Amino acid sequence: MISGTNQPNISYLGLPKGSINGEFSISSYSDILSLILDVCIINSSISSKVICLDINELDLSPDFFLDTIEEEDPDISARINDINGLINKNDLRICFFIGKDYFLGSQLDQVKTSTVRLLNILSSILDLLGVNYPSIIVRVGSAYGNRRNTMKSFCDRVLLLDKTTSEKLCVMNDEKPSLFSVTDLLSGIYYESGIPLCFRSLPHQFNAGGLSIREALFLASSTWKRGERPFFIHGESSDIDAHGISLSPIPTNKLTRRIPTFGLDCDIIIDSPGRELTYIDYVKNQKSLPPVVINKIIKK
Numbered sequence: 001m002i003s004g005t006n007q008p009n010i011s012y013l014g015l016p017k018g019s020i021n022g023e024f025s026i027s028s029y030s031d032i033l034s035l036i037l038d039v040c041i042i043n044s045s046i047s048s049k050v051i052c053l054d055i056n057e058l059d060l061s062p063d064f065f066l067d068t069i070e071e072e073d074p075d076i077s078a079r080i081n082d083i084n085g086l087i088n089k090n091d092l093r094i095c096f097f098i099g100k101d102y103f104l105g106s107q108l109d110q111v112k113t114s115t116v117r118l119l120n121i122l123s124s125i126l127d128l129l130g131v132n133y134p135s136i137i138v139r140v141g142s143a144y145g146n147r148r149n150t151m152k153s154f155c156d157r158v159l160l161l162d163k164t165t166s167e168k169l170c171v172m173n174d175e176k177p178s179l180f181s182v183t184d185l186l187s188g189i190y191y192e193s194g195i196p197l198c199f200r201s202l203p204h205q206f207n208a209g210g211l212s213i214r215e216a217l218f219l220a221s222s223t224w225k226r227g228e229r230p231f232f233i234h235g236e237s238s239d240i241d242a243h244g245i246s247l248s249p250i251p252t253n254k255l256t257r258r259i260p261t262f263g264l265d266c267d268i269i270i271d272s273p274g275r276e277l278t279y280i281d282y283v284k285n286q287k288s289l290p291p292v293v294i295n296k297i298i299k300k
Contacts, residue, residue: 009267010259010283011050013097013233015057016042017275027061029069032125033079036094040086048279049090050231052137052269054097055118065117069124080128087129093267095135095231096122103141105154111141116160123165133228134170137198140180140189147180151188158193170198170224170231173216174207175249181209182216186223196223201260202235202271205246214262221264234259235271255282257292 015024016039026032035058039051071077086092102115122136140154158166171189173182180188182204185197199220201213211219217232224230236255237246244257253274259282261268272278282289 008232008259008261008265009049009093009229010270010279011043011048011052011267012270012272012275012279013052014054014275015039017273017277024057025059025061027063028067029064029125030076030079031064032058033076033083033128036125036129037079037083037086040083040090040092040094042276043092044086044090046276046280047283048276050093050095050267050269052095052097052231054099055102055122056098056100060118065121069128071128083129093133093135093229094126094129094131095137096126097137097269099139103139104157105141105150107142107144107153112157116157119169120162120165123162123168126168127164131168132164134168134196134198134224134231136165136168137170137172137231137233139172139174140185143179147184148188151180151184151192154189155193158195166193166195170196172198172200172233173203173209173220175200175203177207179207181207182211182220183209186219190223196220196225196228196230198231198233200233200235200271202237202246202251203249205237206249213260217260217262217264217266221266230264230266231269232261232264232266233269233271253278256289258286258289260292 024035043051102118103111104115106112119136126135140151143150171185173185174180182197189195190197197220199217204213204216221230235251237248238250238252239248240246251271253272255278259268270279
């Protein structure tokens with residue numbers, strides 16, 4: 001898990017830009033299974049082996065939260081079989097990215113309740129597809145001026161989840177220094193709840209927690225169990241200085257540097273507004289790209 005010779009699988013975050021436009025309305029299990037199937041087909045056609053759906057791109061209607069799954073239903077059963085066929089044939093991984101609106105660490109009871117409900121539903125969908133690895137990427141939430149207490153609240157609320165749901169969680173680092181770095185999450189989340197860390201390289205550059213990119217990636221990867229491949233979310237800043245140092249946590253459309261993995265066995269999810277177009281361009285050109293800037297230049 002920490003090091004190896006396997007080539008990383010590379011993919012992208014969100015719905016494929018060129019094939020699925022606008023918000024996708026979800027009012028039932030059938031709707032979300034259809035969406036997963038469509039993205040599996042699209043990604044398989046471009047050799048992208050990770051399906052990472054951003055929940056905030058989906059218009060989840062109240063009916064979705066009230067729906068129940070009937071595996072005996074011919075349409076549902078057909079979709080599940082088709083998705084599983086693509087997963088097995090193309091060695092696909094499925095995950096959900098929850099970047100905002102749903103936080104287990106929230107002080108608001110309504111947010112806590114809706115988050116627990118959503119996470120359990122997403123877990124049940126992943127169960128249908130045989131997904132039993134960390135595959136629901138979440139943030140802790142706002143720190144409310146007290147990171148330690150907020151992380152404790154997060155860990156307490158993990159206990160409210162179904163066990164199969166908590167086993168699918170991984171938690172990502174934030175870009176704001178007032179929020180949660182890899183250092184914070186290691187001690188406050190992983191050591192307390194066992195939930196592994198999903199490292200995000202661009203936010204880390206603005207909230208490093210005293211760690212280099214290499215150190216943070218190694219530490220985050222070490223929290224995953226043996227036999228599990230960590231997810232690693234990579235983006236390049238839309239604004240850099242003359243030395244190549246990132247000035248904005250907003251990702252750019254085009255990657256101009258090779259993605260550093262330091263020899264780790266991991267899967268890379270590209271965070272970019274260009275989605276699959278950025279992924280295709282990167283895969284085509286990665287061997288000719290220069291290495292990423294790792295160490296900051298101290299300006300006098």
